[in-house]
Amino acid sequence: MDLGGEMDNDVLLRVEDVWLQRPGAEVLRGVNLTVRPAEVHALLGLNGSGKTSLALTLMGASGYQPRRGRIIFDGQDITALSVTERARLGLTLAWQQPACFEGLPTADYLALGMKQPSRERVEAALAAVALSPAAYVGRTVNSALSGGERKRIELAAVYAMQPRLAILDEPDSGVDVLCIEDIMALIRRMASEGASVLLITHRDEMAEVADTASLMCGGTVVHAGTPAEVRGYFAQRCRPHGDLLGSQPWGAEAGGTYQRVVAEGVCDG
Amino acid sequence: MGSHSLSRVPASILQQRDPAWAREFEAILEAYEQAGGKPDALRTPRVASAVISGNQVLAVNLVEGVNIEAQQLEHGVIARITVAPGTKVEYPVHLCFGMIPTEGLQEIFSEFEIGQGAEVGFLAHCTFPNAVDLKHVMDARIHVGPGATMRYSEGHYHGPLGGIVVLPTTHAQVDGGGRLESEFSLVHGRVGHLEIQFEVDVAAWGVVELVAKAYGSADDKIKVSEVVRLDGEGARGLTKTRAAVRDRAISEVYTTAEGNAPGAVGHMDCTEIVRGEAVARNVPVVVVRDDQARVTHEAAIGSVNRQELETLMARGLDEADAVDIIVRGMLR
Numbered sequence: 001m002d003l004g005g006e007m008d009n010d011v012l013l014r015v016e017d018v019w020l021q022r023p024g025a026e027v028l029r030g031v032n033l034t035v036r037p038a039e040v041h042a043l044l045g046l047n048g049s050g051k052t053s054l055a056l057t058l059m060g061a062s063g064y065q066p067r068r069g070r071i072i073f074d075g076q077d078i079t080a081l082s083v084t085e086r087a088r089l090g091l092t093l094a095w096q097q098p099a100c101f102e103g104l105p106t107a108d109y110l111a112l113g114m115k116q117p118s119r120e121r122v123e124a125a126l127a128a129v130a131l132s133p134a135a136y137v138g139r140t141v142n143s144a145l146s147g148g149e150r151k152r153i154e155l156a157a158v159y160a161m162q163p164r165l166a167i168l169d170e171p172d173s174g175v176d177v178l179c180i181e182d183i184m185a186l187i188r189r190m191a192s193e194g195a196s197v198l199l200i201t202h203r204d205e206m207a208e209v210a211d212t213a214s215l216m217c218g219g220t221v222v223h224a225g226t227p228a229e230v231r232g233y234f235a236q237r238c239r240p241h242g243d244l245l246g247s248q249p250w251g252a253e254a255g256g257t258y259q260r261v262v263a264e265g266v267c268d269g
Numbered sequence: 270m271g272s273h274s275l276s277r278v279p280a281s282i283l284q285q286r287d288p289a290w291a292r293e294f295e296a297i298l299e300a301y302e303q304a305g306g307k308p309d310a311l312r313t314p315r316v317a318s319a320v321i322s323g324n325q326v327l328a329v330n331l332v333e334g335v336n337i338e339a340q341q342l343e344h345g346v347i348a349r350i351t352v353a354p355g356t357k358v359e360y361p362v363h364l365c366f367g368m369i370p371t372e373g374l375q376e377i378f379s380e381f382e383i384g385q386g387a388e389v390g391f392l393a394h395c396t397f398p399n400a401v402d403l404k405h406v407m408d409a410r411i412h413v414g415p416g417a418t419m420r421y422s423e424g425h426y427h428g429p430l431g432g433i434v435v436l437p438t439t440h441a442q443v444d445g446g447g448r449l450e451s452e453f454s455l456v457h458g459r460v461g462h463l464e465i466q467f468e469v470d471v472a473a474w475g476v477v478e479l480v481a482k483a484y485g486s487a488d489d490k491i492k493v494s495e496v497v498r499l500d501g502e503g504a505r506g507l508t509k510t511r512a513a514v515r516d517r518a519i520s521e522v523y524t525t526a527e528g529n530a531p532g533a534v535g536h537m538d539c540t541e542i543v544r545g546e547a548v549a550r551n552v553p554v555v556v557v558r559d560d561q562a563r564v565t566h567e568a569a570i571g572s573v574n575r576q577e578l579e580t581l582m583a584r585g586l587d588e589a590d591a592v593d594i595i596v597r598g599m600l601r
Contacts, residue, residue, distance in 0.1 A: 062579065099576045
């Protein structure tokens with residue numbers, strides 16, 4: 001369905017009042033979110049706030065069909081579309097813990113999503129994530145790779161696909177500091193080449209690459225704005241949840257992340 | 270056993286035989302290529318090889334240190350392959366077995382004798398491209414001498430009809446410090462009815478790795494039975510089975526590993542993917558007769574991993590193509 005008439009032409013992704021029920025819990029509660037073309041949007045929030053559930057819902061993963069709300073991509077309602085159909089419209093996802101593929105060489109894996117596969121593009125994608133093409137094109141995308149290598153290859157696969165919107169679910173988790181710098185560089189590069197990025201992260205410093213940001217808490221977006229505004233909102237409005245005090249680090253003690261901090265009065269943690 | 274030994278096969282081999290032989294040779298080579306083989310290797314003097322169609326030994330090529338003797342039977346061939354002690358065979362020995370007709374029986378009785386310290390690889394392709402009512406029996410005896418290494422890879426192609434029964438049986442002995450790697454693959458075309466039986470005894474510090482891969486569809490039946498006896502100190506063994514079945518196909522994997530000596534280490538690894546009305550079964554048996562031996566197993570049977578599937582779909586592949594890539598990757 002073409003909804004161009006009621007859409008802002010400057011919006012690539014619009015999430016409208018999305019509710020998601022998972023076994024035992026309502027994990028998304030009326031999420032609203034917009035991402036514009038060539039924009040990097042950081043989605044922040046603590047563990048369990050619903051970020052990954054939102055990512056899977058946007059991609060149309062099995063078991064993540066919203067019970068209410070709409071997902072509009074480039075003016076088209078994609079709420080009922082399959083993963084494949086969404087991907088063919090230019091939407092893709094880098095999973096937080098990427099899957100392994102026994103027997104599938106990296107070069108073949110990267111080529112799968114390319115519009116015009118070529119050796120040159122495979123090598124360029126690997127170089128974009130600071131992996132040596134010579135060392136990796138023949139490597140199998142299996143569990144013999146380290147977590148950091150697998151993350152980089154996943155990002156290379158997303159980059160190689162030249163998506164219109166890449167959802168990157170915590171690309172910075174489980175990787176070393178040098179890798180984080182490479183990831184930030186890749187995100188900037190993707191945006192400079194015209195792609196939008198929805199960056200899901202815990203890290204404040206990762207939000208520096210973003211143009212806009214949202215804070216999720218208790219299954220909904222509680223604030224949106226510039227990354228600085230969102231961090232300011234967090235600093236002023238969010239308090240450690242009483243049940244978690246004394247058991248988990250938070251705020252500055254957690255290295256400036258939002259872990260174990262909830263928005264007072266908005267969610268129950 | 271009488272012997273039937275042919276000398277080197279020149280590049281112009283096709284011009285030196287009668288037209289009927291040439292037609293048979295060309296047909297089996299074409300089928301060999303369908304099974305994944307490279308026909309040029311069978312025409313190269315530097316590569317030891319044997320080409321057997323039905324009960325006809327069409328060609329044998331020998332290289333230094335490798336001898337192949339063959340005798341024709343009513344429905345097949347007896348083949349004895351020896352590698353002299355200390356020989357390092359540069360190129361894998363190429364073996365081509367098969368039948369072009371739609372019906373019949375082929376029996377291959379083979380003996381492999383790998384001399385002390387020798388190193389050799391084998392690339393075998395068994396092809397039955399037109400099988401409607403065929404039976405292929407393979408009975409192999411393998412002896413890997415002390416410190417020797419044998420790598421044997423066998424690929425099958427049974428055509429699209431599935432009218433074939435394939436019964437490969439192997440008894441192997443790996444002497445001290447020896448190494449045997451065996452891989453069986455049947456992942457293109459129909460399987461038909463396949464029953465692999467493999468038994469191996471491994472002496473001290475010997476190593477055995479058995480890999481079996483098969484992709485069944487329609488009413489195919491796959492049965493893999495393997496027994497690895499780690500009899501010597503420090504002997505090691507691995508069985509790795511990968512099977513995918515769809516439609517109404519059946520896959521059954523029975524593996525036994527025995528740790529019978531100090532330091533013996535064995536592992537059995539089985540993954541089976543099931544789709545449609547297909548059925549997969551895995552029965553691992555672990556036997557340990559020494560308190561310093563260790564044998565483990567892992568098995569995973571189920572449908573295609575959902576995240577793997579959706580990851581590929583998120584790159585734009587439709588579900589059927591994504592499943593195919595995952596299954597073929599597993600079977601690669």
